Amino acid sequence: MRVLTKVSKKSQLELIQQLFPFHIGLNEHLNIISIGRAISKIIGFESQFQNLNTLFEICRPNIAHLYYEDLVNHVDTIFILSFRKEGINFKGQFVSLDEEGLVFICSLMIRDRSLLSNYDLKLNDFNSFDSLPDFLFAVEAQQASIKETMEISKKLKKQKEKLLERNEEIKQYAYIVSHDLQTPLRNIISFLQLLERSSEKKLSSNEKEYLDFSVQAAKRLHTLTQDLLRFTNVQWKELHFKPVDLNVLLMHIKNDFKISIDESNAIIEISNLPTILADSTLIQQLFQNLISNAIKYKSEKRPHIFIKVVDEKENWIFSVKDNGIGMESKYLENIFRVFKRLHTNEKFQGNGIGLSICKKIVNLHGGNIWVESVVGEGSTFFFSIKK
Amino acid sequence: MYGLVNKAIHNMVVEKFGEPSWNKIKEKAGLDIDLFLSMESYDDAVTYQLVGAGSEVLDIPAYDILVEFGKYWVEFTAEQGYGDMLKMAGNNFVEFLTNLDNMHAGIGYTYPNLRPPSFTCEVIDNENLILQYRSEREGLAPLVVGLLYGLGKRFNLDLKIDHVKNREQCAYDEFLVQHSTIQNKVTYIESINESV
Numbered sequence: 001m002r003v004l005t006k007v008s009k010k011s012q013l014e015l016i017q018q019l020f021p022f023h024i025g026l027n028e029h030l031n032i033i034s035i036g037r038a039i040s041k042i043i044g045f046e047s048q049f050q051n052l053n054t055l056f057e058i059c060r061p062n063i064a065h066l067y068y069e070d071l072v073n074h075v076d077t078i079f080i081l082s083f084r085k086e087g088i089n090f091k092g093q094f095v096s097l098d099e100e101g102l103v104f105i106c107s108l109m110i111r112d113r114s115l116l117s118n119y120d121l122k123l124n125d126f127n128s129f130d131s132l133p134d135f136l137f138a139v140e141a142q143q144a145s146i147k148e149t150m151e152i153s154k155k156l157k158k159q160k161e162k163l164l165e166r167n168e169e170i171k172q173y174a175y176i177v178s179h180d181l182q183t184p185l186r187n188i189i190s191f192l193q194l195l196e197r198s199s200e201k202k203l204s205s206n207e208k209e210y211l212d213f214s215v216q217a218a219k220r221l222h223t224l225t226q227d228l229l230r231f232t233n234v235q236w237k238e239l240h241f242k243p244v245d246l247n248v249l250l251m252h253i254k255n256d257f258k259i260s261i262d263e264s265n266a267i268i269e270i271s272n273l274p275t276i277l278a279d280s281t282l283i284q285q286l287f288q289n290l291i292s293n294a295i296k297y298k299s300e301k302r303p304h305i306f307i308k309v310v311d312e313k314e315n316w317i318f319s320v321k322d323n324g325i326g327m328e329s330k331y332l333e334n335i336f337r338v339f340k341r342l343h344t345n346e347k348f349q350g351n352g353i354g355l356s357i358c359k360k361i362v363n364l365h366g367g368n369i370w371v372e373s374v375v376g377e378g379s380t381f382f383f384s385i386k387k
Numbered sequence: 388m389y390g391l392v393n394k395a396i397h398n399m400v401v402e403k404f405g406e407p408s409w410n411k412i413k414e415k416a417g418l419d420i421d422l423f424l425s426m427e428s429y430d431d432a433v434t435y436q437l438v439g440a441g442s443e444v445l446d447i448p449a450y451d452i453l454v455e456f457g458k459y460w461v462e463f464t465a466e467q468g469y470g471d472m473l474k475m476a477g478n479n480f481v482e483f484l485t486n487l488d489n490m491h492a493g494i495g496y497t498y499p500n501l502r503p504p505s506f507t508c509e510v511i512d513n514e515n516l517i518l519q520y521r522s523e524r525e526g527l528a529p530l531v532v533g534l535l536y537g538l539g540k541r542f543n544l545d546l547k548i549d550h551v552k553n554r555e556q557c558a559y560d561e562f563l564v565q566h567s568t569i570q571n572k573v574t575y576i577e578s579i580n581e582s583v
Contacts, residue, residue, distance in 0.1 A: 113471035123475055123486040123493070133489075134496035137472050141497045144468030145426050152422065 012097045016105070021125050022090065026052055026102040028068050033101065038125035039090070042108075043083055052104075056081040059089060071102060080109065088115070107132050113140055171236055178229035185222045192218060227353040234282065234360050244280045246273035250307065253287050257295070264295050266303035273309055274316060276385055282361045287320075289354045290381050294322035299376065314387055315367065321380040327373040336369060358383070388434050389498055390423035391467065396437050397423060399459045404445060415440035425467070428500045431524065450529045457533020461541055473541075480542045480566055484508040484518055504531075514567055517551075521559045528553065528560045535564060544568060 013034055016023055024043075025034025030052040035045060047055055053066055060080040063070065071094045081104070082089050092106025107126075110116075113136040126133050192215045196208075203211065250270050254261070261268065268291070276283070287307075294305045306321040327335070336359040337352075358381075362369040366386040373379035400409045413420070416436040423429065438456075442449040465473050476490050477483030484506065491503035504522035511517060520531045532548055539546040544566045552561035 113475065117471060117474045120478070121475070122477055122482065123489040124482075131496070133475065134493040136475075137493055138497040140469060140472055141426065147468055148425055 013103075016095075016103050019127060020103075020105050021127060022092070022106050022108065022130070024052070024104040024106075025097075026104065028101065030066060030068055030102075034103070038121060039106070041119045041121055041125070042086065042088060052081075055084060056090075057084055058082075068102070072096065079104070079106075081106070110136070111139060113137075171232070174228065174232040174235075178225045178232055181225045182222065182229075185218060185225060189215060189218045189222060230285075231353050231357055231360070234285070234357050234364075237279070237282065237364075239279045239282075239364060241277050241279055243275050244278045244283055245275045246283070246309075249280065249284055250287060253284065253291065256288070257291060260292075260295055264298060264303050266295055266298070266305060268305045268307070270307045271309060273307070273318075274311075276316060276387070278365055278385065282364065286358050286361045286383070289358050290320040293354060293381075294320060294324060294379075297322070297324040297379075299323065299325045299378075312384075315384040316387060317382060317384050319380050319382050321378065323378040326375040326378050327371075328375055329373070332371055332373060335371065388429055388431050389425065389501065390427040390429055391425040391464075393423040393429060393434055393437065394425055394467075395460055395463045396434070396441070396456060398463060399456060400441060400445075403455075408444060411444045412437060412440045415444055426498070428498075435526075449526075453527065453529035454533040454536070457530040457535070458537040458540070460530075460534060461537030480538055480544055481508070481510055481516060483538060483542070484516065485510075514565055516564050516566070518562045518564055519559050520562070525554070531560065531562065535562065539566065 013025055016025065017034065017036065021036045021038030023034070023036040024032055024039065027033050032048055032050055032052060032055075035043065035047060040047075043055065058066060058079070059082050061074070061077060074094070076093070078091060078093060080089055080091050089109040090104075090106040091109045092104055095103045095105055097103060107130050108116075108121075110132075116136070123133055192211065196211050196215065200208070247270075250273065254268060254270075257268075260266075291305060291307075295303055301323055304323045306319070308319050308321070310317040310319075336355050359369050362383045362385070367384035369381065369383040371379055371381050397409060400412060416433075416439070418433065418436065420433075438449050438452055441447070441452050445452070461473075464470075472490065473483075476486040485508050487506040487508065491505065494503060495501050502523055504520060504524075504527075506521075507519045509517040509519075518531075518535070520528065528550065532550070535548055536546060538544075545568065547565040549563040550560065551563050552559070554560055
């Protein structure tokens with residue numbers, strides 16, 4: 001309860017009329033003697049002289065009935081009164097006018113701004129320290145923002161559907177190119193080789209050379225379709241994550257590479273490796289590709305390959321280091337792109353798919369792949385795998 | 388400026404000139420933004436670039452674009468879910484302009500980084516008023532002209548607007564607005580359509 005003093009009763013009410021568009025002036029019987037211009041739009045000027053308890057129900061504090069004496073005793077209490085006719089709540093405090101009357105100074109308690117237009121309440125019906133219009137605008141802006149987010153979400157969903165559709169088409173296309181071309185290519189190679197053998201004595205040396213070019217070209221095309229098939233298989237493979245002991249996996253890979261290791265006289269050193277959660281087929285393919293590259297791009301020195309791991313908080317950082325020919329720094333950025341080759345087919349055979357498969361595999365495991373290299377000294381391929 | 392302004396420019400261009408024109412404007416403005424979020428704050432330069440690029444691509448003076456945008460803004464904000472706020476500003480032209488500054492002051496509660504313009508309205512008589520406009524941003528007075536025409540349309544009024552003072556003279560813009568119940572089309576709309 002606040003008390004206005006040092007102002008005559010009439011002046012006090014006039015002052016309140018001017019300052020508080022939401023107020024109800026009461027006499028000692030709690031009959032209404034004055035109504036603010038804004039609250040009158042809701043409860044009506046005809047409410048004058050009616051009793052407060054007839055028009056309003058008390059929501060807070062939890063008391064059944066309002067008495068003048070009670071209000072005098074409720075210092076600083078926030079009251080919430082509900083207008084019985086419309087069910088609209090008002091929140092405010094009672095202020096004593098030199099103990100000859102009371103004023104309920106309040107504001108509306110609503111969340112729905114449209115209610116304001118029902119009562120034709122405008123911005124200038126609220127005094128400057130009533131933040132209700134600002135609060136209602138904030139609610140309106142948030143609702144508009146939610147609507148906007150939902151519209152964006154719908155658009156994204158449609159775009160995703162389109163992309164999935166397009167992806168499916170590309171998948172089919174890649175499958176047809178890489179899979180369905182293999183059988184006719186195998187036939188071309190076989191029949192060219194048959195022709196080569198059956199007509200060996202009848203052909204001139206030039207004709208033999210032409211035929212040999214055709215066989216080699218068909219073989220390269222066959223390899224390319226096989227690699228493409230591998231690439232598309234990785235791209236759309238269903239992942240099966242399970243714990244993979246890399247020490248065991250690398251032991252198998254070393255056995256698989258026995259012939260090329262023996263032929264190149266390579267040394268492969270492997271540090272103690274962890275067990276990781278991964279798709280074992282893909283991880284095997286990743287190490288196979290990197291080791292195969294390390295042997296393939298050897299220098300004149302005896303190939304020496306080191307496979308290590310570093311524990312880095314959330315990731316394992318693996319490295320496959322070789323002492324091969326290395327690469328110029330300008331090529332390092334693009335070597336993981338599909339079909340990107342640094343060497344001619346005459347020098348080193350290949351299609352430029354191997355490293356793009358590696359990148360895809362690492363990405364599928366939530367990691368990154370990168371390379372450091374010095375020409376003539378060798379390359380180190382790093383990749384991270386999430387723990 | 389908040390994204391709602393740029394979003395309105397986007398919508399206006401697409402509605403009146405089509406998506407390809409918008410893409411050209413975006414490209415000309417050097418903007419790599421697919422969509423504007425209403426409650427996100429963007430650099431003012433984005434809006435100025437859009438208006439400048441729009442003027443070049445559509446071959447319409449920047450002044451006319453801003454006027455057209457001001458008119459569009461009144462309908463756009465109502466459609467975007469701010470209709471109740473507009474209703475609360477007033478049932479008639481004068482009441483709306485009187486509350487315009489209150490409205491901008493209150494919007495700061497929702498948009499904390501907003502640097503809103505300020506408006507004062509002085510009623511001369513039943514058909515004439517003076518609106519003063521102050522803003523820390525330069526060159527947007529034509530937008531206020533458009534806003535007034537947009538409000539004229541909202542309240543079914545015929546307007547005559549004189550830009551009697553500008554910020555170069557006295558640090559603010561002042562408009563003398565004559566308003567009467569609509570009888571003829573607003574002349575400005577006709578001239579815009581001709582230039583388009």
